[in-house]
Amino acid sequence: MRNWKLLPAITVATLVVAIVLYVAFYFVFLDFFVDLWWFRSLEFEAYFWLKLLYRFIFSGAVTAFFFAVFLFHFWIASRYLGLNPPDEILMDDSKRRRFQRFADVFMSGSSKIYTPISLLLAVVIAVPFYLQWEQALLFFFGSASGIVDPVYGNDVSFYMFSYPIYMLIQKELLTTALVVFLATGVLYWMEHVFVPNQSKEFPLGAKVHLAVLFSFVVLFVVWGFLLERFSLLYSAGNEPVFFGPGFVELRYKLPLIWLEVLFFLAIAISAVFYALSEKHRSKTPIIVASLGFLAIWGLQSSHTLPELIEKFIVKPNFTRTEGESIRHNIDATMAAFDLNNIKTVDFQVNVDATKDIEAWSTKKHFENIPVWDREFLIDSYMQLQGIRPYYGFPTVDEDRYFINGHHQQVNLAAREVNIDKLPKEAQNWENTHLRYTHGYGAVISPAAQDAGIPIVWYLRDLNMTSDVGFSVKYPDIYYGLEKYRYAIVPNNLAVTDISSSAPGDSLDYQGNSGISIPSLFRKMLFAFYLKDEKIFFSPNISTQSKVLLRRNIDERITELTPFLHLDKDPYLVVNKDRFYWIQDAYTLSNYYPVSKPAADDYLDGEHKFNYIRNSVKIVVDAYDGSVDYYISDPKDPIINAYNRAYPGVFKTLREMPDELVQHLRYPRDLYYMQMKIYAKYHQNSPELFYEQAETWQFATVDGQSVSPYFITMDFDRCNDLEEFVMINPMTPVHRDNLSMVGIAGTIDENSCDHSYKPGITIFKFPKAVQVNGPSQVNALIDQNPEIAAQFTLWNQQGSEVKKGRMVILTMGNSILYVQPIYMLATKTKIPELARVIVSIGNQVVMDKTLQAAFSRLKDLFIKGANGSVSGISSAEGK
Template sequence: MPDRGSGGPTGPRIRVGRPSRRARTLLLTVGVLAVLAMLFVMFTGFWTDWLWYRSVGYRSVFTTTLWTKVGLFAVFGLLMAAVVGVNIWLAHRLRPPLSAMSLEQQSLDRYRMSIAPYKKWILLGISAVVALISGASAASQWRTWLMWVNGVSFGKTDPQFGKDISFYSFDLPWYRFLLNFGFAAVVLGLLAAALVHYLYGGLRVTTPGARATAQATGHLSVLLGLFVALKAVAYWLDRYGLAVKGSEFKATDNWTGLKYVDANAYLPAKTILFIIAIICAVLFFGTLWRRTWQLPVIGFGLMVLSAILIGGLYPAIVQKFQVEPNEQAKETPYIKKNIEATRNAYGIDDAKVNNYPGTSDAKPTTLRDAADTAASMRLLDPNIVSPTYQQKQQVRGYYKFPSTLDVDSYTTKDGKEQDTVVGLREINTDGIPKKGWINEHFKYTHGFGMVAGKGTEVNKDGEPVFTEKNLPPKGQLGDYEPRIYYGENTKQYSIVGGPQQELDYADDSGEKTYTYKGDSGVDLSNPVNRAAYAVKFNEPRMLYSGAIGEGSQVLYNRTPQERVEAVAPWLTIDGDPYPAVVGDKVKWIVDAYTTTNNYPYASRTTLGDTTADALTDEQRSVVAQQNQVNYIRNSVKVTVDAYSGKVDMYQWDTKDPVLKTWMKAFPDTVKAKSEIGDELMDHLRYPQDLFKVQRELLTRYHVTSPGQFYSGSERWQIPDDPTQEGNAVPPYYLSMKMPGEEKQTFSLTTTFNPVERQTLGAFMAVDANAGSADYGEITMLRLPSNTTVPGPQQVQSKINSDPEIANDLNILKRGDSDIEYGNLLTVPLKGGLLYVEPIYLRGADTNYPRMRKVVATFGDKIAYENTLAEALNEIFPTDGESGGEGDGDGGGEKDEPPAGDTSLKKAIQDVGDAWEKVNKAREEGDWSAEGRAQEELQEAIERMNKATG
């Protein structure tokens, strides 16, 4: 048969030659360029990060994080490679001679022959792969390592083992990582060794009764012994893990810590299993001399059986036959530990719970006078009036206000504090008249000015009374740098400072230009930097554009959250940064938290769920999304300069051990609290996200009596927002006076309902003024269960169902106008509770809301007027008073009679005394005493009702 490649009758001869030298050179050049391009892309991420951290002044954060990751990657990667590589090498070294091979070994011979020339490369390849994987896994534990190596003492010990809290927060997570790494290394080494032994005949599994050579038996037994020894260590650490273990419990949804069954069944079981595992590990090591697996296998089986019986069945028996018949008595000591730890971990251990009647017998005149000073009723709702700011103060389409504005407190010219609704006029690239790369990134680079309006006033048209407005800005805030290069809406990069002029602002005389004078960006004069950022932003025009030249800088990571998260990756950032004019600069103020999920006995909460409410939207993200924590502190206050982007972090909680740990890891990144100036201090406030976390915990943990906590009889719930169904009512900033206080203070307030009810259970406020001596002090006013004061949903329902209000609103809504209800504010007033709600009308022609009406309710009275003053005059009439204290409104759903009757005064006093006895009995868990007190309370109420007629 002719050769098809040699010509002849079958066809011409075909020659396949080597590529020419030119082709080989071209291919080699292309390959080299491709490799260089890949390396440059990889280098770009590192280089641009380094340039950015250098530009913002936090190089130490970058270098510390980088070298920590590199160190962990190298150490644990090499360690894993060594474990796997040595076991493969040792198994190969211990292989038996292959004379008189079995059929099983004969079938494996072709595999041995095929890998024989490449054994070293295979060994190196396997070691390299496991090194890369384990190194990358270890590098992700950089936070755990830094907390372990820099951890400081909490100065408090857990009640079960007497260990400092730092052991659980800083040490135990690192020990867990080491243990898991050890398990992974031993298992991989065991699998690799077993495979090599099998391949080379040291381990035979298909012959009757699997056999192993003495060398293979000894090698594998040592590895199994190490595995069991690590299991013993795991049992020992599990003992301490019980203090931070989460579990289900009737008393609370997120129980953490030991219960009766843990302390009396699981804890001794873990100790016994630890001893058994040590013995079992010794038996495995003993096979080096006995060369048989009989005893260690029996020991391992007994360990497994013990784990099932002692670690599983015995605790179930204890729970069923000891705990469940008398659960409250058995769990009371552990409930007490959980309450104390949880209240301390969330900073609510000093929260005050005061009884509050919920009703008032004050005269209308007294109530009317008190209403004027009880609070600065905020009629401007920051969640509603953003479109009004947009319509009245946007000025140009390329500016934008956030959808939710912020509330701050400013001092007026006459020295009074004024609640103010503020927003920055940020750049809006969607509104640029003519889109294009130059316009979007070079010309329209910044916003301009702050707009502020009085929180307590509107003009005759229902629009804000602006105290700072227009372009350039004018008003009460004085002279400051108005250009906003960094903001919540500024999410794309800009190139400034070069030959291309920026649009500053426009007025009747035309457009004004500007060149950025800050130094917060990364210099693009260097061609290497330009190339790196061309890759980073996928924009080749950055390489050759004439708009980039000497002095050009690129600004990115421009939202306050992005900048703070980058320079302090160990902090949890609040979801609502807010702007303030501090001196001659606009600064974003960002609250930051230190957290841990390993505080013994403290119940956990999920931050993302806890901090979501009716005001949470895309603009104002929830803190930390779905992170679970059981310890939180607002330990750092951060400012971000809206012009320069400069980030300054200040130590706020000087006692927080978690912050002290991170400050050791990243020295010179957080400034001392003493460096906070007075002007900045005036604008610091209590953060909403922390307040929302604390209020969620206080629905259960306002109770300090274990018996009362277990029964859940005093449990509260956070009301739904009456205007946005399905969303929790948000807390509100408000300058107000709590009962017993002489003057208003800037506060953060919220309300509670009793569980499964819509009446009001309690009112809560925290002093939010950072300059106050009582800053952070939480006070709750607990209403008596026999007084049915309406809650927010009931008040809103009452407003909606009032015939006069409903009829008037229907008239206002004619012509396709929409009604929007503002924030429903709750204010304690002379023993009762005053509700105030502004009502906005969004006209079809104007398309922005204007305040048209104010509703005020107190007890069973409701007023619907054009102004707040008129509404207060309506519910607190000052004409025709009889002069008795009883002429005032009750503040609840029952009327209070004149107080001149001696028998009535005595009955009222008896009601108060009986209520105190009820609360005291509940706190002490004395149910019989509570029953007697309830009877006294009922008798006193009947006498009071009889005295009132």
């Protein structure tokens, strides 16, 4: 009968133990060992242990510290300073023994209670530290940047590394001090209630103890007020005019913070003296100080006085009262977004472009101007080079390669595997994880081609055909942009004719990465980890097999280094040995003083930041998945802090192989963001910034913004050296004429070689001269009767005419526009490059080749007669 009564308790205990064991097995044991094996396979085991050590030593030390604080004060309160019997009790033996018995019971009994309570409170207090342990890492390993904030004169590294941790420490220490003060007070009160024969007054020791604890509370509150001063550096109250503290913040709110400190200290000191003094107690100092503090608090909370200051002092003379604050905002934002090294060139535009056309007609490799847009080209790649149903091209990249004696811009894409494209009945476990495990090869085509002919291929087909010298030893792509599932290779399946078109090629995986499965025990563990029992029971998995995990490169990098933020456009690089992915990575901070925060459309839109650096270039081997980190901005204090914290993880850019250095580029996302900010902040005087008369915006065509695009061209800066740059045109706000063309490249103009030295050059056009913007050139194209008639004819022949990206180039003292025209077949939707339109000034011509169109444009300017040469060639009719 008794056993039946115990059954519910036994059942509950069994369930609890089972749940604990399940959680421990799946979320501690399995995750820990799989992560360890995975990091070890990438040769990052030391980094794995170091991360673990930092996280748990830091959180453990914090927990131990707070536990000691709670335990120490509770112990003192219960053992030494609280008991206060009158003298007559101590002189009477029976009463003294009775008092001592109660005291002993209280002290020993309370110790059993406050020890676990201290541990529980310490864990709760330490949780925020555990969650922000990486910020603490920057605090310990960060160093001075050498840049001083203009308001308080602190190094900006104080705000990026120390200030966030100080705010966290202040909050947690204040909470701890309040809890200890209140709990200790309750403990003293309980002693007087439960231990008999106590005197009415607290003993002096107890009063001193409580006074010390109260002083700690005061100290941490005052520290909070002092830290509040720095929050003014991130004030958004003056937007949209400027960001940061202005006249009201520095002349009104900052003095109020100092007055808050003074009145609060007055309240605290008065309260302590009142509590400790036994005679001549007066509440007047406390009342006066409290009223003063409440008055200051009311002034801080009120909006009336700041609005009156704005109305009668600031706005009547805005640039004088706020000029210094605007200057601080401009300087900080330019520094935080790395805009101080922009080179500005005043571009003088010639109305007569004849000389420029003649000079550029003989320019070397003029045909390198790209006329194939990757947005259109991906459909052609899919239709013409997908070849197998399970292959696809997630994206098309641009790059430059040394081909036919010069650097030529190309489009290229990796042929990756996508199991979802197989028939449903073929999407089984064996095909998914053992057979269709990787992509194969890539396609490359020149970005500049003639119209009306099939696409020219530099690398094509599964046999990797190339007429220009491309050859790859390991063309298999196990890691890429697709959403790869786990794969187990090599295995016992006889897989033939899936990737290579040559039946004799070996398909066995020979890479070093991947987690080996040398035993049935590890096989069982992976079956549990991946929640797939087929791993354990499959006879096709051998002791030579390896499990490949986290094969999407974004997922792979994020798992390794979650503190780096990734550019949305990783790109493929072709090497003689294999394919590589290069991923640009950023370090961010939201604590750069007085810098305007980035908008939500930058990067992933989830991280708020007002400081960014492209501090790391990451190289991922597409064959074996190895990951290498190279510091590309050694001046960045954040990446230097991580480099000190994790020695051996990051390499210098000098250690990167030369064949990869030659393919580094200026990041697309970073350039877009910088130009969006520079569009306003290039007005670098407070007066211009306040007027906003020269604010720019991204140029538009048909309502769509012209995003930065790549081009490879000799810009006469480095002795015929062709540069791979990004170009970005901008127009005045609400206007369509061109204000500037920005060029972002990586060439070192001093040494004139391909060593990596990123920089931006802005070509500014005079405000007195009309320079057509992309939208105006697009209107000229639409208004050309011959071109319009040709478009109408094509649209009636079962095809759809599409305009490609408009390419803008500075050409001597003229601006050249090039726009490709595509025809999309109604049935196949394969785009065909039909024509190329070239425009300078108000002249527009269209032809099959760029050179032919340019020659006819030259004739237009030389003859000087708008109607003497048609805007479309005589051969265009059919």
